[in-house]
Each structure stands twice: as structure tokens, then as C-alpha cells.
Amino acid sequence: MKSKSEIVEVKALPFAAGFNWSTGFQMQRFIQELANRKILGAKCPECGYTYVPPRSRCGKCYTKIGEENLINLSGKGTLVGYTTAYVKLDGQGNFQDLEEPGIIGAIKLENADSTIFMPLEGIKPRDVTEGLKVEVQWREETKGELADIRCFKPT
């Protein structure tokens, strides 16, 4: 057991970390195609499970998924779950109240099996129901970044 004199208490330190990582060719293609307002999925050649964002190996049957297995998805889908957020992080680790509650939807795109989690706008939280048909809303100028998908809205 340590004596009290050996315990160093640190209340806070400034901390910043930068990262570089490879997203792999599937994710790279996915992000590039967002500039063309296209959402790519990866369909497993063995079991047919379709992932969005695409991935290079099937999590169901472990089959390799190649570039030839990338498919275009329509950007339309169904809400299969959601949560309502009343606060956001301010970038300093503190919560701030949102002026209006925000909805984060779990969305299953047409012809995809996995779900994506995206902001849902254009509907009040009390009116949201699972099974709602939704459609992607692109930001005005798409640049090949994840932020090209602004949100989803009910159709």
C-alpha cells in the first residue's frame, strides 16, 4: 500500500494528440464518392450482407470484399432506431444545452443491411417513429468528406 506522500494528484493537464491513419481503399472510395453525391456500400460476394460504409472483410462470414463488390446506394432508407440529444459537447469536454433537441437516427439504407447513425432533421422528436422513410440531404457544396452528408430528412 502506498503512503500518502507517494500519491501525486493531477487536477488537469493541457493535452493534445494528433493522429494519422489509413482508412483503407474501401473507406477512401466511400469518402471520395461523397463528392459525387453517391453513397457506396460493399456487398459480400459470399453471403450478400451489404455494409455501409463499405468494409474489406465480411463480419458475418469473413469473406474478403473487393472493389468489384462496391455498389451504389440510393440515399433513401428507413429509420430503425433513434435517440434525442438535449446537450452537446463544447470541444472543451463540457456539456452545453442545445437550443432545440437534436435527433440522431439509426438508418438502414435501401439495399444495405448495416445501419448508419446520422442527424435527422425536419421533424420534431415527438413525431419521430421507427419505420419512418428518410432521405439523405447533401451539403450545398460536396467535397469528398464525411461532412458532405449534412443530415437525413423524412421523405
Ligand SMILES: [Zn+2]
Ligand atoms: Zn459475408
